Amino acid sequence: MSDPILSVSDMRVTFPVRQGQRFPWSPPRRLQAVTGVGFDLMPGQVLGIVGESGCGKSTLIRAIAGLGPHDSGSVSLDGEPIDYARRADLQRLRRRMQMIFQDPMASLNPRMTIREIVAEPLVYFCPELNSRQRRQKVIEMLDRVGIAERNMNRFPHEFSGGQCQRIGIARALIARPQILLCDEPVSALDVSIQAQVINLLKELQAEMGLTLIFVAHDLGVVRHISDDILVMYMGGMMELAPAADLVANPRHPYTQALLSAVPVPDPRVKQQPQILTGDLPSPTDLPQGCLFQSRCPKRIDACARTRPDLLNRQGRQVACLLEDEAERA
Amino acid sequence: MTLLSVQNLRIRFRTGDGLVHAVNDVSFDMAEGQKLALVGESGSGKSQIALAIMGLLAKNAEIDGQIRFDERDLLTLPAAQMNALRAAQIALIFQDPMSSLNPYMTIERQLGEVVELHEGASRAEARKRALEVMDAVRIPDARNRLRAYPHEFSGGMRQRIVIAMALICRPRLILADEPTTALDVTVQAQIMALLDEIQRDMGTSVLLITHDLGVVAGFCDDTMVLYGGRVMEAAPTPAIFDAPGHPYTRGLLRAVPRITEGDVTLSAIPGSPPNQTAAPRACPFAPRCVDAIPACHDGLPEFREGRACIRPVEELT
Numbered sequence: 001m002s003d004p005i006l007s008v009s010d011m012r013v014t015f016p017v018r019q020g021q022r023f024p025w026s027p028p029r030r031l032q033a034v035t036g037v038g039f040d041l042m043p044g045q046v047l048g049i050v051g052e053s054g055c056g057k058s059t060l061i062r063a064i065a066g067l068g069p070h071d072s073g074s075v076s077l078d079g080e081p082i083d084y085a086r087r088a089d090l091q092r093l094r095r096r097m098q099m100i101f102q103d104p105m106a107s108l109n110p111r112m113t114i115r116e117i118v119a120e121p122l123v124y125f126c127p128e129l130n131s132r133q134r135r136q137k138v139i140e141m142l143d144r145v146g147i148a149e150r151n152m153n154r155f156p157h158e159f160s161g162g163q164c165q166r167i168g169i170a171r172a173l174i175a176r177p178q179i180l181l182c183d184e185p186v187s188a189l190d191v192s193i194q195a196q197v198i199n200l201l202k203e204l205q206a207e208m209g210l211t212l213i214f215v216a217h218d219l220g221v222v223r224h225i226s227d228d229i230l231v232m233y234m235g236g237m238m239e240l241a242p243a244a245d246l247v248a249n250p251r252h253p254y255t256q257a258l259l260s261a262v263p264v265p266d267p268r269v270k271q272q273p274q275i276l277t278g279d280l281p282s283p284t285d286l287p288q289g290c291l292f293q294s295r296c297p298k299r300i301d302a303c304a305r306t307r308p309d310l311l312n313r314q315g316r317q318v319a320c321l322l323e324d325e326a327e328r329a
Numbered sequence: 330m331t332l333l334s335v336q337n338l339r340i341r342f343r344t345g346d347g348l349v350h351a352v353n354d355v356s357f358d359m360a361e362g363q364k365l366a367l368v369g370e371s372g373s374g375k376s377q378i379a380l381a382i383m384g385l386l387a388k389n390a391e392i393d394g395q396i397r398f399d400e401r402d403l404l405t406l407p408a409a410q411m412n413a414l415r416a417a418q419i420a421l422i423f424q425d426p427m428s429s430l431n432p433y434m435t436i437e438r439q440l441g442e443v444v445e446l447h448e449g450a451s452r453a454e455a456r457k458r459a460l461e462v463m464d465a466v467r468i469p470d471a472r473n474r475l476r477a478y479p480h481e482f483s484g485g486m487r488q489r490i491v492i493a494m495a496l497i498c499r500p501r502l503i504l505a506d507e508p509t510t511a512l513d514v515t516v517q518a519q520i521m522a523l524l525d526e527i528q529r530d531m532g533t534s535v536l537l538i539t540h541d542l543g544v545v546a547g548f549c550d551d552t553m554v555l556y557g558g559r560v561m562e563a564a565p566t567p568a569i570f571d572a573p574g575h576p577y578t579r580g581l582l583r584a585v586p587r588i589t590e591g592d593v594t595l596s597a598i599p600g601s602p603p604n605q606t607a608a609p610r611a612c613p614f615a616p617r618c619v620d621a622i623p624a625c626h627d628g629l630p631e632f633r634e635g636r637a638c639i640r641p642v643e644e645l646t
């Protein structure tokens with residue numbers, strides 16, 4: 001077994017919020033966006049991250065990419081910790097790790113041609129190339145994502161959403177990074193176009209041996225691309241498991257509710273979604289115990305006092321006190 | 330009994346770049362108590378059909394065809410009557426709950442105002458009705474939360490309040506335009522279960538607009554599939570899923586990632602969505618259709634026996 005290419009440990013992110021402040025001069029409260037997330041990724045591994053809106057998925061991967069702040073925690077590349085305050089470290093990170101975003105149109109500079117957009121990373125990361133070589137690489141990469149050479153000198157607004165996302169992928173991959181972070185890369189696309197982009201990403205991942213983090217709220221999409229799936233809730237990790245196991249046999253009460261609620265495109269399946277009652281806690285005032293307690297149908301008394309860590313319990317990584325009970329029994 | 334009948338509806342928008350042909354010759358009927366799904370990808374004309382029924386199309390729209398509701402022609406109805414009808418009998422639920430709620434008004438006022446205005450109810454009566462619908466949509470502790478403002482509720486609760494607002498006058502038709510798209514699946518399940526229950530209790534007709542085939546499967550009796558502003562296929566929901574008769578429907582169903590299947594390659598539909606700046610003269614799906622033959626590019630396929638495709642079902646891949 002090789003060593004992890006990327007290790008993330010105990011990442012925590014908070015944001016100051018002024019909302020609900022008593023007086024203008026009182027110190028801002030802090031919103032807890034990511035409440036302790038860590039995992040190791042092996043080279044070529046695909047990790048899917050799912051969870052409801054606002055659970056901290058984007059904040060987490062922005063922090064890993066150095067595009068957003070974090071309060072504590074650490075990230076290592078090939079076993080070497082990244083110091084986000086050091087330019088040299090950031091450069092190393094950027095060279096090895098690229099990102100694609102949800103809104104394909106907005107993430108491309110509207111005043112640059114497709115050719116310029118895709119060539120940009122080469123200018124930074126491969127200064128040894130001359131302009132003819134660069135052009136050649138751009139043509140090859142665009143061809144790989146299905147954009148014809150004759151369209152190279154056009155601007156982003158002349159392309160559809162799906163095409164813009166392909167262009168974003170071409171830009172992210174042209175300098176051959178080893179790690180690609182995808183934040184909801186297909187959420188804004190139609191089903192028929194979404195499938196094109198997922199297939200393309202899967203092919204490129206296999207071809208280039210990419211290590212991938214794929215964030216989405218659609219479990220079907222995540223299931224299709226991931227080796228392992230991490231389920232987040234209120235900034236914390238609820239469950240981490242191989243994709244097939246997680247879907248076939250969810251262990252955390254939240255994962256169970258989530259899976260039961262995924263609509264099945266088959267009218268003969270009479271679905272019995274588990275309806276969660278109770279409200280989400282406020283991210284500025286998280287409960288002391290389990291993050292899921294206010295909506296958990298299986299809650300026990302201890303859940304209000306102890307916050308379960310994501311521990312290896314009976315071969316599965318689940319953050320739930322019931323697992324401890326089962327272990328003891 | 331037919332409640333709503335849409336015949337040869339055509340909607341075009343005048344824009345700087347010429348006419349946009351958003352809805353092209355769409356016809357369908359809805360019976361009392363029917364749940365019909367309108368499925369299609371972005372830009373296929375779903376929302377414009379709902380807005381046309383409500384008489385809320387943008388200023389630059391040109392509309393023709395017929396929309397009859399309970400034997401009245403909505404396109405020629407005087408504004409005052411249309412307003413009354415809109416408030417009392419047809420309700421529209423938008424995707425984004427905040428766009429239908431006034432952030433500066435308490436929930437009680439927003440709900441109550443509708444009944445006071447349209448039924449001449451007293452304050453006390455309006456308050457009672459507001460409480461009733463809040464309970465119906467399961468807002469916990471409704472009595473104490475009548476005085477709250479929209480921002481004090483979560484996204485899922487706000488959408489339930491919007492549904493409450495749609496229900497308060499006991500409409501006969503609910504147009505739900507992507508009512509759960511902005512919500513998480515756990516909340517979506519809650520809202521759909523709620524809509525289903527209300528529909529059964531009150532016998533309301535529901536036109537559900539969505540791009541999510543999973544939601545359709547669990548909720549609607551019948552399904553209509555749109556592409557490029559035209560109806561491609563219309564059939565009872567089980568038939569659409571078991572024996573889709575149109576190449577586009579088939580492609581769409583194959584492209585949905587299913588949670589039960591992991592490592593299969595999704596079958597994508599190649600190509601891009603249609604350009605709607607010209608009136609369609611041929612099958613709008615032809616440039617992307619795996620079953621297309623030269624004749625498909627020559628004329629508009631007629632909508633017959635539930636589908637608009639010139640090739641017989643047996644010949645499709």
Ligand SMILES: Nc1ncnc2c1ncn2[C@@H]1O[C@H](COP(=O)(O)OP(=O)(O)OP(=O)(O)O)[C@@H](O)[C@H]1O
Pocket residue numbers: 015016017031032033051052053054055056057058059060217283
């Ligand atoms: N710059 C910021 N300042 C204050 N709060 C923020 C900021 N960025 C994010 N948040 C908050 O942090 C939490 C996590 O947000 P984040 O965008 O990471 O969620 P997400 O899981 O990506 O959600 P979505 O699925 O909607 O994209 C949310 O409560 C959000 O409101």
Ligand SMILES: Nc1ncnc2c1ncn2[C@@H]1O[C@H](COP(=O)(O)OP(=O)(O)OP(=O)(O)O)[C@@H](O)[C@H]1O
Pocket residue numbers: 342343344349350351369370371372373374375376377378387389540605
């Ligand atoms: N005011 C307008 N002016 C010009 N074109 C418009 C206007 N409103 C809508 N359109 C166009 O009409 C077509 C149909 O739009 P509609 O909103 O009905 O799509 P939809 O099926 O609801 O899509 P979505 O799933 O994205 O909501 C689109 O091509 C849209 O760009």
Ligand code: SF4
Pocket residue numbers: 252253254290291292293296297298299300303308319320321322
């Ligand atoms: S720890 Fe308690 S509240 Fe949390 S998921 Fe487990 S049972 Fe539910």
Ligand code: SF4
Pocket residue numbers: 575576577612613614615616618619620621622625630637638639640
């Ligand atoms: S008419 Fe032709 S192009 Fe259109 S859906 Fe049928 S086979 Fe395909």
Ligand SMILES: [Mg+2]
Pocket residue numbers: 057058059183184
């Ligand atoms: Mg996000």
Ligand SMILES: [Mg+2]
Pocket residue numbers: 375376377506
């Ligand atoms: Mg719409």
